[in-house]
Amino acid sequence: MLVSIFLAIALLQGVPMAVKSQEIIDPIDRVVSAGLMNKDASGNFNAEGLVSRADLAMILVKTFGLERRKTAQKPDMELPDVPKSYWAYSAIQTVLKTGTMSGYRDGMFFPNQRVSRAEALAIFAQAYGVFQFPEPSISEILAKYPDAGDIPSWARKSLATALYEGFVNVDIATNKINPLKPMTRWDIAYALSKYLERQVRPTSLPVPDEQPPDRGVGR
Secondary structure, three states, X not given: OHHHXXXXXXXXXXXXXXXXXXXXXXXXXXXXXXXXXXXXXXXXXOOOOEOEHHHHHHHHHHHHXXXXXXXXXXXXXXXXXXXXXXXXXXXXXXXXXXXXXXXXXXXXXXXXXXXEHHHHHHHHHHHHOEEOOOHHHHHHHHOOOOOHHHOOHHHHHHHHHHXXXXXXXXXXXXXXXXXXXXXXXXXXXXXXXXXXXXXXXXXXXXXXXXXXXXXXXXX
């Protein structure tokens, strides 16, 4: 009888620990704690703020350590619209030299230009490593989303990877990807949080049972 009582007490004492271990961490808190994004001086995250190309470059370098890649050691490129004094100069040079992001005509980068969800999530997947899905698998993954037809053709494989890995905050009510909407700070925080969660608990996301194909370069 005493053994049963002690066992019951031990189990009851273990309940709070079990609940705590499964506590959901707010994505914003997770990425801020990891140093991947910041709040302003007033402590506001500005979740609805839009992500620029410069913002994305900085986030990608911090998240994936792109500066450590061999190609990042190449000489800097001439960018008419990104002087060395620009706050994200180093990060922009790194994403260009590693091929993670691309420039535009006349060597321009357009650092202040806002990015769409399709562009940002596709680039995020390319930095992560795009799964080399065959076209039928890509079509099968994307077929679940009613607005998949809005995804630019060059982003299909990359977005299939992002969706497969759970990095995309799909609209719960409509199951839409909203690929053409501007990327917000909340959107990228969600992707980053899921990425960080995947590093700690690689089996925690609801991905298919079969092994994904090898990761390779994007478009």
